[in-house]
Amino acid sequence: MLLTSVVQDMEFNKIKGNMEMDITGIAYDSREVVEGSLFVAISGFSVDGHRFINKAIEQGAAAIILEKEIEITEGIAVLQVPNSRNALARISANFYNNPTDQLNVIGLTGTNGKTSTTYFIKSIFEQANQSVGSIGTIGTMINNKLIQNKNTTPESLNLQQFFTKMNDTKVDSCIMEVSSHALNLDRVAYSKFNIGIFTNLSPDHLELHKNMEEYFFAKAKLFELTSDFNVINVDDEYGQKLINIVKVRQAKLITYGIENSADIFPTDIEYTFEGTTYTVNTPAGSIRMKVNLPGAIYVYNSLAAIACAYCNDIPLSVIQKGIQEVGGIDGRMEVVYRQKDYKIMVDFSHTEDALEKALTTIKPYVKGRIILVFGVYADTSESGRDKRYGMARVASEYADLSIVTSDNPKQHDPNVIIEEIAGAMDEHQGDYKTFLDRKEAIEYAVEVSNENDTIFIAGKGHERTQIIGDQEIPFNESEIIFEALKSKKYFVKSK
Numbered sequence: 327m328l329l330t331s332v333v334q335d336m337e338f339n340k341i342k343g344n345m346e347m348d349i350t351g352i353a354y355d356s357r358e359v360v361e362g363s364l365f366v367a368i369s370g371f372s373v374d375g376h377r378f379i380n381k382a383i384e385q386g387a388a389a390i391i392l393e394k395e396i397e398i399t400e401g402i403a404v405l406q407v408p409n410s411r412n413a414l415a416r417i418s419a420n421f422y423n424n425p426t427d428q429l430n431v432i433g434l435t436g437t438n439g440k441t442s443t444t445y446f447i448k449s450i451f452e453q454a455n456q457s458v459g460s461i462g463t464i465g466t467m468i469n470n471k472l473i474q475n476k477n478t479t480p481e482s483l484n485l486q487q488f489f490t491k492m493n494d495t496k497v498d499s500c501i502m503e504v505s506s507h508a509l510n511l512d513r514v515a516y517s518k519f520n521i522g523i524f525t526n527l528s529p530d531h532l533e534l535h536k537n538m539e540e541y542f543f544a545k546a547k548l549f550e551l552t553s554d555f556n557v558i559n560v561d562d563e564y565g566q567k568l569i570n571i572v573k574v575r576q577a578k579l580i581t582y583g584i585e586n587s588a589d590i591f592p593t594d595i596e597y598t599f600e601g602t603t604y605t606v607n608t609p610a611g612s613i614r615m616k617v618n619l620p621g622a623i624y625v626y627n628s629l630a631a632i633a634c635a636y637c638n639d640i641p642l643s644v645i646q647k648g649i650q651e652v653g654g655i656d657g658r659m660e661v662v663y664r665q666k667d668y669k670i671m672v673d674f675s676h677t678e679d680a681l682e683k684a685l686t687t688i689k690p691y692v693k694g695r696i697i698l699v700f701g702v703y704a705d706t707s708e709s710g711r712d713k714r715y716g717m718a719r720v721a722s723e724y725a726d727l728s729i730v731t732s733d734n735p736k737q738h739d740p741n742v743i744i745e746e747i748a749g750a751m752d753e754h755q756g757d758y759k760t761f762l763d764r765k766e767a768i769e770y771a772v773e774v775s776n777e778n779d780t781i782f783i784a785g786k787g788h789e790r791t792q793i794i795g796d797q798e799i800p801f802n803e804s805e806i807i808f809e810a811l812k813s814k815k816y817f818v819k820s821k
């Protein structure tokens with residue numbers, strides 16, 4: 327594609343060089359540059375991409391987009407832009423001919439529930455004989471092939487490539503999780519979303535967004551990109567705030583909720599440990615639903631999916647089948663081992679709100695004690711400290727015994743994190759033990775557990791690695807649990 331076409335509608339300050347040259351591809355990483363590429367230099371969080379411009383030219387870059395004043399070799403086209411990440415999103419959409427124009431794209435945002443809601447929507451759409459692609463925490467799924475993602479929401483270039491692949495392979499709908507980081511860093515800029523879904527907002531990622539207002543406005547950006555429907559949880563405080571912002575927009579507002587008046591709402595809810603049944607009421611009629619995951623959180627997630635399916639004119643009987651077909655979700659309230667009233671569960675709860683909701687969900691069904699294994703995945707900043715404090719409060723309030731340990735400490739000192747959690751546990755008079763090593767923490771929980779106890783291991787969910795420093799170490803909680811259970815002869819006979 328000609329460079330002039332690649333940069334069409336892009337805002338830039340300065341140009342140098344031949345704009346009529348042919349561009350073979352785009353790269354934002356010098357290591358990915360091939361002959362004839364357009365290299366975009368990004369001032370990153372850890373390194374400055376401008377440092378790799380010469381490397382990119384050596385590798386064959388024909389043109390450079392940059393933010394800074396840098397002297398570049400003759401013969402190379404150079405464009406200076408105010409924001410390289412935004413420019414990358416613009417040129418990627420141009421280069422791939424705006425693939426979201428041909429795709430039904432559903433974007434989900436919110437602190438918790440995005441992945442679970444994606445599963446429900448995917449299942450309903452597949453019942454409606456649609457070919458569905460998905461992008462999110464689990465990876466990118468195209469025609470049942472899973473591609474691992476570095477990020478929940480990939481960088482704009484990769485994203486436009488995935489959308490193109492979906493179009494090429496006749497995918498009808500793409501369901502994607504849109505993180506606040508992605509919205510802030512323009513990864514989804516210049517993509518069109520037919521439907522935007524907002525699940526909820528509670529403190530998380532405050533190291534990037536500084537405060538809840540900023541975090542909320544990052545999430546709200548998704549709803550500037552929606553064309554047809556905005557689906558919003560009316561029971562969430564920030565959902566209400568978003569409704570006030572989007573109600574005047576062109577995309578139609580559809581609300582869901584349990585407590586407040588909504589377009590899509592449940593009645594006659596019956597909760598059990600195995601799951602929930604309720605009657606869903608929609609403008610198209612009412613029908614009984616069976617959700618195979620426990621608690622109000624999965625009523626909310628299924629309602630969001632039903633609202634989305636309703637917006638796509640899917641009949642209620644098909645929606646009912648789609649919701650019921652979701653038998654369980656990897657690492658979401660997953661009962662890894664059960665022997666009568668003894669249970670070991672693994673869950674992805676890693677925020678204060680998620681942990682509180684998960685523990686209140688299981689509490690009525692626990693005969694003995696709740697033994698909670700958890701750590702806090704957060705940096706060592708002030709906002710990370712709030713998260714440690716909040717999760718310790720929840721642990722003290724709902725668990726009979728907490729085993730405090732590491733959860734992806736990355737480059738942060740896990741001892742500091744654990745010490746702070748322990749301090750907050752003391753303040754809230756929680757009963758706890760600490761183990762730096764997460765494996766030892768799980769082993770200890772199994773060792774001290776009794777016949778009627780429930781061990782709840784929070785934080786890693788579906789993840790199969792633990793990130794310590796720069797290393798991603800294999801870490802399989804199910805394997806550790808079963809190994810530890812061997813010492814408890816009474817329990818190992820059956821799952």
Ligand SMILES: CC(=O)N[C@H]1[C@@H](OP(=O)(O)OP(=O)(O)OC[C@H]2O[C@@H](n3ccc(=O)[nH]c3=O)[C@H](O)[C@@H]2O)O[C@H](CO)[C@@H](O)[C@@H]1O[C@H](C)C(=O)N[C@@H](C)C(=O)N[C@H](CCC(=O)O)C(=O)O
Nearest residue numbers: 354355356368370371372373375378477478479481505507
């Ligand atoms: C903090 C953060 O958001 N970092 C993201 C950011 O990386 P960065 O700016 O730090 O990149 P960098 O390493 O400084 O490099 C700067 C530039 O130099 C380039 N480079 C670097 C080395 C080299 O040899 N040559 C070269 O050209 C890099 O390709 C890059 O363009 O831009 C990268 C490209 O888009 C992202 O992959 C990366 O996400 C990292 C992996 C990350 O951990 N992000 C998290 C915080 C995140 O985004 N999470 C959200 C939400 C998760 C959730 O709650 O579900 C997500 O969507 O994943």
Ligand SMILES: Nc1ncnc2c1ncn2[C@@H]1O[C@H](COP(=O)(O)OP(=O)(O)OP(=O)(O)O)[C@@H](O)[C@H]1O
Nearest residue numbers: 437438439440441442463623626673674675680684
């Ligand atoms: N609607 C909800 N409200 C609050 N907590 C929820 C909700 N749904 C799920 N959770 C809790 O949050 C955890 C993560 O759920 P899920 O993976 O669906 O969220 P997510 O938004 O995709 O998270 P992430 O952005 O971290 O990938 C679950 O294991 C559960 O404990």
